[in-house]
């Protein structure tokens with residue numbers, strides 16, 4: 001029997017803000033939050049945001065400060081309110097082709113404007129942040145990516161404009177409303193009868209990087225079928241009993257990772273060659289030794305893959 005524990009808390013599945021989904025439909029209410037003197041703004045540039053010197057806290061700024069550095073006209077999207085009613089917004093910065101609504105500004109200017117000395121990505125730093133900041137950063141990254149990639153109406157091609165605090169884009173021509181897109185992807189730790197785990201290396205990854213198997217869910221496909229299909233396609237292994245283990249957003253640009261454990265009923269690996277360069281079974285001792293000798297590089301600490309592997313291993317693995 002496969003021993004399974006729910007993965008909790010996952011590093012990017014933490015958030016504390018109230019998204020105010022019912023109130024943000026009112027533009028006057030959103031404007032009043034923007035002009036609240038307590039308003040905190042996260043500037044996101046190329047998927048990165050400013051952090052303090054410790055790297056454990058985001059650095060926020062204010063709408064008035066943004067005005068001083070030429071970002072007053074940039075779009076802003078409401079992320080939510082904290083327990084004291086303090087509003088949090090994200091402002092996308094940086095050159096965005098074909099979209100003049102965003103502020104064109106360089107990294108040094110962003111850092112000077114907010115009083116920080118570096119920018120980091122969710123992928124690199126999400127696990128180091130507080131619950132509030134992790135949630136803010138993930139939400140902000142996903143939303144900014146969606147707006148940047150969807151400036152036009154998918155029905156008629158007209159330029160769209162944000163509404164609902166940035167959680168809808170509306171078409172002025174055909175009146176269509178477009179909602180932020182989230183792409184479900186399964187990610188699975190497969191074990192065999194000897195309780196070894198199956199890890200693979202994608203062709204596009206750096207040498208020695210191994211991880212759990214993953215792939216997008218197709219239209220009309222249940223999650224359990226996606227798990228079995230991806231494992232079969234990538235490694236030739238047949239699985240049974242996929243068990244849901246938890247989820248976290250992976251906003252690069254718009255994935256929601258749905259984690260599973262599954263049991264293999266075959267062990268003969270045959271990689272698909274196109275996507276996967278290599279796949280191997282690891283016992284706990286083999287994995288620990290491969291990590292210790294740097295023969296194998298684990299996925300990053302912010303990833304659900306790392307959580308799946310460490311859950312199976314039974315302890316943290318140091319890089």
Ligand SMILES: [Zn+2]
Pocket residue numbers: 153154155156157158171172173174175176
């Ligand atoms: Zn349209």
